[in-house]
Amino acid sequence: MIRVHVDHLTPGMVLARPIPVPSHPGRFLLQRGQRVPLNLVPRLKRWGIYEVWVQYPQLEFLEEVFDAELDEQQRELYHRVRCNFQRSMEHTGAALDWQEFERAVSSLNEALQRNRFSAMLQKLQAYDSYLMAHSTNVCYLSMLLGMHLEEYLIQQRRLKDPREARDLRQLGLGMLLHDLGKVRLDPRILNKPGRLTPEEMDYVRRHPELGYEMVRGHISPAAAVVVLHHHQRWDGRGYPRRVDSATGEPMPPLRQRQIPVFARIATVVDVFDAATTHRCYSAAKPPIRVLHEMQTWCQGMFDPVIEKVFYRIIPPFPIGKVVELSNGAQAVVVDFNAEEPYRPKVQLIRTEKGQPISSPALNEMDLAIYQDVFIRRVDGQEVTPYYPEAFWETTPRPEYVLS
Numbered sequence: 001m002i003r004v005h006v007d008h009l010t011p012g013m014v015l016a017r018p019i020p021v022p023s024h025p026g027r028f029l030l031q032r033g034q035r036v037p038l039n040l041v042p043r044l045k046r047w048g049i050y051e052v053w054v055q056y057p058q059l060e061f062l063e064e065v066f067d068a069e070l071d072e073q074q075r076e077l078y079h080r081v082r083c084n085f086q087r088s089m090e091h092t093g094a095a096l097d098w099q100e101f102e103r104a105v106s107s108l109n110e111a112l113q114r115n116r117f118s119a120m121l122q123k124l125q126a127y128d129s130y131l132m133a134h135s136t137n138v139c140y141l142s143m144l145l146g147m148h149l150e151e152y153l154i155q156q157r158r159l160k161d162p163r164e165a166r167d168l169r170q171l172g173l174g175m176l177l178h179d180l181g182k183v184r185l186d187p188r189i190l191n192k193p194g195r196l197t198p199e200e201m202d203y204v205r206r207h208p209e210l211g212y213e214m215v216r217g218h219i220s221p222a223a224a225v226v227v228l229h230h231h232q233r234w235d236g237r238g239y240p241r242r243v244d245s246a247t248g249e250p251m252p253p254l255r256q257r258q259i260p261v262f263a264r265i266a267t268v269v270d271v272f273d274a275a276t277t278h279r280c281y282s283a284a285k286p287p288i289r290v291l292h293e294m295q296t297w298c299q300g301m302f303d304p305v306i307e308k309v310f311y312r313i314i315p316p317f318p319i320g321k322v323v324e325l326s327n328g329a330q331a332v333v334v335d336f337n338a339e340e341p342y343r344p345k346v347q348l349i350r351t352e353k354g355q356p357i358s359s360p361a362l363n364e365m366d367l368a369i370y371q372d373v374f375i376r377r378v379d380g381q382e383v384t385p386y387y388p389e390a391f392w393e394t395t396p397r398p399e400y401v402l403s
């Protein structure tokens with residue numbers, strides 16, 4: 001199976017995974033094995049579904065990469081969060097079911113712990129877009145990142161005993177609720193296409209404090225500070241701004257280690273997920289592009305220790321993605337190489353001349369070995385400018401990138 005953008009569906013393509021109705025995770029719009037009618041595409045987009053998995057001969061093994069149990073957990077989590085948020089939006093002031101969130105995050109944590117040595121990050125990124133709901137996504141991503149930062153967490157949370165210091169449930173819970181304050185904002189401003197005015201920007205920037213007011217006292221302080229400080233930047237930029245409660249005078253912003261370590265993790269994950277997800281005012285960007293932008297535009301924004309680990313574990317090319325190689329052939333990404341993340345394993349599905357290849361398994365290419373070939377396009381977007389400079393030391397750089 002391969003994952004394709006809904007705009008790239010062609011008649012006759014057969015689903016490899018069902019398409020669930022976003023509001024009812026147990027119900028399906030189309031089942032596995034059904035053809036996708038192209039007139040359904042506008043509706044899928046309205047529902048926020050931009051990618052679907054379709055069958056492709058001999059690529060069925062990719063299904064095994066994605067753990068069914070984890071799928072179920074995330075769908076469940078998504079459903080609970082959605083229902084809970086909706087209830088609170090419909091009846092302003094309606095109580096959220098905090099214990100429900102705690103339970104959901106705990107069961108998610110267990111599933112993650114059991115699978116911790118498998119390729120979970122790939123699963124995460126491979127998620128169908130309808131589940132790419134920001135809060136569940138960053139909840140996952142932050143806990144996965146946290147797992148790679150255990151030593152650092154123990155060191156940074158010195159006052160806690162080591163077992164408690166690396167307990168990621170509070171981080172996950174905080175992330176799940178980090179943007180909760182947005183339900184108190186006017187959706188017309190929140191979902192406005194195009195640029196916000198400075199006044200509107202200030203208005204939207206109230207959401208961490210609004211969210212903090214909502215969660216305080218209901219969840220642990222370690223989780224609540226994630227809600228309050230997830231827009232705080234390592235170099236002191238960011239918000240909310242601090243004021244002295246006695247005098248009302250502005251205070252220096254929180255910076256570096258003054259920011260709780262869970263909130264430092266939140267910042268990295270939040271920026272990445274927001275950019276890789278389709279939103280009303282911007283299209284989804286391929287991970288390679290977002291990683292590049294984070295490393296160039298966001299300098300000084302993130303805790304360097306966390307940032308370094310993050311870049312090491314995020315695949316620039318998600319598994320299952322159809323890509324175009326620099327020699328013109330089409331291929332599917334089938335494996336992630338942590339040592340050389342920009343050179344994954346691929347299997348060819350179309351030749352350089354566009355002829356279909358019937359046995360991709362026999363046409364596997366490890367781009368870590370074939371260093372003169374690289375991935376040039378993802379979803380039709382040219383990604384050559386987003387490779388790190390070091391990549392071109394061993395791969396011939398095409399002329400169009402030099403100019």
Ligand SMILES: [Fe+2]
Nearest residue numbers: 178179230231
């Ligand atoms: Fe936020």
Ligand SMILES: [Fe+2]
Nearest residue numbers: 134178179270
């Ligand atoms: Fe966010």
